[in-house]
Amino acid sequence: MDMVGIDRSTPKDERIMAAAEQVFSHKGYKQATLDEIIKIADTGKGTVYKYYKNKEKLFYSLVLRKNTPFLEKLKSIAEQNCSIEKKLQDYFVQLIEFMRKNAVIWQVLLFEMSGTGSGWQLVHKKDDNDQFEVKVTWGDGPTESEVEVVRSYYEIIHSEIAVLQSILEEAVNEGFLKPIRDIHTLTGSLFFGIIMMVFHSANPNAAAEEVAASIIDRFMNGHKA
Numbered sequence: 001m002d003m004v005g006i007d008r009s010t011p012k013d014e015r016i017m018a019a020a021e022q023v024f025s026h027k028g029y030k031q032a033t034l035d036e037i038i039k040i041a042d043t044g045k046g047t048v049y050k051y052y053k054n055k056e057k058l059f060y061s062l063v064l065r066k067n068t069p070f071l072e073k074l075k076s077i078a079e080q081n082c083s084i085e086k087k088l089q090d091y092f093v094q095l096i097e098f099m100r101k102n103a104v105i106w107q108v109l110l111f112e113m114s115g116t117g118s119g120w121q122l123v124h125k126k127d128d129n130d131q132f133e134v135k136v137t138w139g140d141g142p143t144e145s146e147v148e149v150v151r152s153y154y155e156i157i158h159s160e161i162a163v164l165q166s167i168l169e170e171a172v173n174e175g176f177l178k179p180i181r182d183i184h185t186l187t188g189s190l191f192f193g194i195i196m197m198v199f200h201s202a203n204p205n206a207a208a209e210e211v212a213a214s215i216i217d218r219f220m221n222g223h224k225a
């Protein structure tokens with residue numbers, strides 16, 4: 001798919017965001033350049049640097065811009081006065097629809113977050129699931145600025161997972177689910193399992209409501225006949 005220019009009547013910051021989404025979606029993070037984003041946005045280089053400073057901040061701003069309203073929807077679902085099953089259904093539908101719409105950008109986000117090929121990654125501390133520590137597999141390890149970039153990506157994904165965890169904790173407290181020994185790990189596994197299913201689905205046009213209902217059935221009842 002060819003990339004297209006943005007209407008100059010659109011405000012500059014909106015043009016930059018739209019151009020950034022096009023470029024990052026087509027080329028990923030590493031190959032994307034500010035020059036190409038500037039060309040598609042039809043704005044001056046100084047304007048982009050004024051708003052976003054560098055490519056890292058531009059990509060983060062794009063992801064945060066998309067995640068903020070999505071996260072608010074997830075939180076409103078968790079706060080509904082309804083059954084746990086309805087909350088899970090609504091959460092999964094929102095997650096499926098959002099990931100379908102933003103699949104490429106979120107795949108780029110997860111790739112950058114994973115530190116693939118860099119020899120290090122951030123992992124949750126064993127005694128505090130809200131904090132991260134650096135795990136170096138090979139090489140000299142990251143700089144402080146590299147850690148902060150990846151941490152910012154982790155915090156975005158963690159914010160989405162935290163809402164699901166709050167629903168599961170409520171389900172346990174109400175007796176809807178039996179006690180879960182490591183609810184943080186289970187929640188993360190469920191969350192990432194769903195988005196990987198969305199990214200690699202053999203039936204991407206299946207209704208999100210049907211997919212969500214199937215996930216809940218498998219989660220609650222397993223594979224029993």
